[in-house]
Amino acid sequence: MNLLTRVTSTLAFSLLAAVATLQADEVTVKQGDLELRADLTLAEGKTAKDGVIMLLHGTLAHNKMEIMQALGDLLKERGYNTLNVNLSYALDKRPSEMLDCTIEHQHKHEDAVAELDTWMNWLKAQGASKVAILGHSRGGNQVAWYASEKDSDLLEKVIAVAPATWDAAESAKGYEERYQKPLADIMAEATKLIDESKGATAMDVPGFVYCEKTKATADSLVSYYKDDERKDTPKLLPKIKKPVLIVVGSADEVVADLPAKLEGVKQDNLTVETVDGADHFFMDLYADEVADKVATFVDWK
Known part of the structure; x- marks a missing residue:
């Protein structure tokens, strides 16, 4: 591809990208x-x-x-x-x-x-x-x-x-298989914090949804993992x-x-x-x- 063609193609692509950006x-x-x-x-x-x-x-x-x-x-x-x-x-x-x-x-x-x-x-x-x-x-x-x-x-x-x-039993099984810790133990700790009006307390957990070794509040953990x-x-x-x-x-x-x-x-x-x-x-x-x-x-x- 010669320089003129390459420049023309680049400009065309840039214009298309600009139009796409302006669509939303x-x-x-x-x-x-x-x-x-x-x-x-x-x-x-x-x-x-x-x-x-x-x-x-x-x-x-x-x-x-x-x-x-x-x-x-x-x-x-x-x-x-x-x-x-x-x-x-x-x-x-x-x-x-x-x-x-x-x-x-x-x-x-x-x-x-x-x-x-x-x-x-x-x-x-x-x-x-x-x-x-x-x-x-x-x-x-x-x-x-x-x-x-x-x-x-x-x-x-x-x-x-x-x-x-959603299936609570399958969720708990999958959690333990992936993160090597029973979900029930984590939920018990999170629920206790909520009962003590400490739901905003961050907990170190082996996993949260797709995230490994992260922090999540007790409120957040119970929301995503409770049987609802x-x-x-x-x-x-x-x-x-x-x-x-x-x-x-x-x-x-x-x-x-x-x-x-x-x-x-x-x-x-x-x-x-x-x-x-x-x-x-x-x-x-x-x-x-x-x-x-x-x-x-x-x-x-």
Whole structure:
């Protein structure tokens, strides 16, 4: 490649990157002492009044991870506005990157429900006429939790892509296998601290979610590891009154028990769609199929 061609290619790439950056506007909203971040993307010729699909990422992840970026871009192509939320994990203006395992973890699983509600109120203030919420993995559970307990007049549709399931015994077994210490011992210590009104006390633990040898408060540990059936997405579905779409990957080994658990849920407002061959992250053309199913389900055109 000669110099002129190389320079031309570099400029072209830079222009494309600049255009891609301009497609989404970063927006912020205050929640207590925290400033929450998200990316708002408007489809061509659309405003918030045309409706917004709010997107929520998975465990300790962020709003620019591949699946969330892909779904945002693909939904825009199909004429839908999106608000791609970046959970704070109790950090002010948290950057769009995987959560640093070395921090002192003070966040809770259910914090996402409050943050979704903050963003729903923000969308209402922006003039949004209707909202659909879509979550992936743990985010799928959190949007279902929100819809089952908070709801909103704005909320029209709920979409959970490979949503998290929960089994307390399996969680405890997996913890001990991975971190070589019984979870029950850690939970007993954390629960004792909470009973003594010391839930904000940080504990040195061999593992917390995906993080090894880290610190987490007693409150945070109990939130993520206590036996709470609301973490099991299929158990939330009967409490949701709005139309719900669950998207399953046929090759998903992360929530392999999801199809069997969904078989026991029978309700008129539930649609279950399977993407053949997709694993937990619906990469490449599988993301297109997810976007098609979401667009058909939302059906705002």
